Amino acid sequence: MKPTRFIDSANCAIEGILYTARTQKHMRNHFLAALVVLIATLFLHVTALEFILLTLSVSFVLFAELMNTAVEVVVDLVSPEYHPLAKIAKDTAAGAVLVAAIGTAVMGYLILSHYIFPVYKEMLGMIGTPTEMGTLVSILIVVIVVIIIKTRTSRGTPLQGGLPSGHAALAFSIATSVSLNTKDPMVSILTIALATMVSHSRLLLNIHSLREVVLGALTGTGITLAVLLLFKVAG
Numbered sequence: 001m002k003p004t005r006f007i008d009s010a011n012c013a014i015e016g017i018l019y020t021a022r023t024q025k026h027m028r029n030h031f032l033a034a035l036v037v038l039i040a041t042l043f044l045h046v047t048a049l050e051f052i053l054l055t056l057s058v059s060f061v062l063f064a065e066l067m068n069t070a071v072e073v074v075v076d077l078v079s080p081e082y083h084p085l086a087k088i089a090k091d092t093a094a095g096a097v098l099v100a101a102i103g104t105a106v107m108g109y110l111i112l113s114h115y116i117f118p119v120y121k122e123m124l125g126m127i128g129t130p131t132e133m134g135t136l137v138s139i140l141i142v143v144i145v146v147i148i149i150k151t152r153t154s155r156g157t158p159l160q161g162g163l164p165s166g167h168a169a170l171a172f173s174i175a176t177s178v179s180l181n182t183k184d185p186m187v188s189i190l191t192i193a194l195a196t197m198v199s200h201s202r203l204l205l206n207i208h209s210l211r212e213v214v215l216g217a218l219t220g221t222g223i224t225l226a227v228l229l230l231f232k233v234a235g
């Protein structure tokens with residue numbers, strides 16, 4: 001039945017939001033990101049203008065995902081079978097979400113980095129600047145530990161497969177060293193992004209499972225931090 005009262009229309013709208021959250025994993029991720037941003041604004045004491053900009057950006061992503069779902073449902077209704085035009089409609093709607101998400105990520109970065117970077121820089125400073133020797137030794141120890149652990153687990157060879165992922169361990173070890181050597185949050189983010197891409201490629205190639213990649217990343221980061229701290233204490 002067609003809703004006549006405002007409350008019924010509002011209920012229909014909320015049902016649409018719930019349907020999207022129930023059926024679309026991306027929508028649940030957007031809600032989770034919105035929650036994280038909201039909690040961050042609480043702790044970081046952002047200005048009213050910054051809060052308005054963040055709210056608008058996050059709402060825009062949620063809006064785009066709702067429209068994307070509406071387009072998907074209409075396309076499935078009109079063209080359940082494969083059709084090139086149906087593909088264009090769905091791909092374009094998905095593109096709208098991607099554009100909104102990139103815009104929001106840029107906005108979030110520009111606003112939140114002013115608050116987060118100084119704290120991050122201070123944390124990097126607490127560990128100190130590694131020596132050249134410390135950096136090299138930590139990377140070598142990561143390689144040796146990974147090989148030892150791999151020989152104890154049955155799957156894979158020292159250079160391919162098995163637990164933990166050597167590529168992830170090495171990539172995150174290097175990212176940790178670069179972060180501590182430069183103490184520049186932007187450089188740190190970029191190297192961590194590169195390390196994440198290296199690790200992700202091992203998943204895509206089906207050489208490692210998610211567990212092996214995550215354990216590799218933790219092994220690389222943990223050992224590098226521990227060795228560099230030891231060098232600091234010893235030096």
Ligand SMILES: Nc1ncnc2c1ncn2[C@@H]1O[C@H](COP(=O)(O)OP(=O)(O)OP(=O)(O)O)[C@@H](O)[C@H]1O
Nearest residue numbers: 024026072079080081082083084086087090091094
């Ligand atoms: N009827 C169709 N005709 C042609 N291509 C289609 C059709 N249905 C889906 N596709 C293709 O499959 C992709 C995924 O469509 P699907 O309906 O599964 O959306 P989804 O998995 O919810 O994706 P999204 O991540 O965009 O929300 C579309 O972007 C499109 O390229």
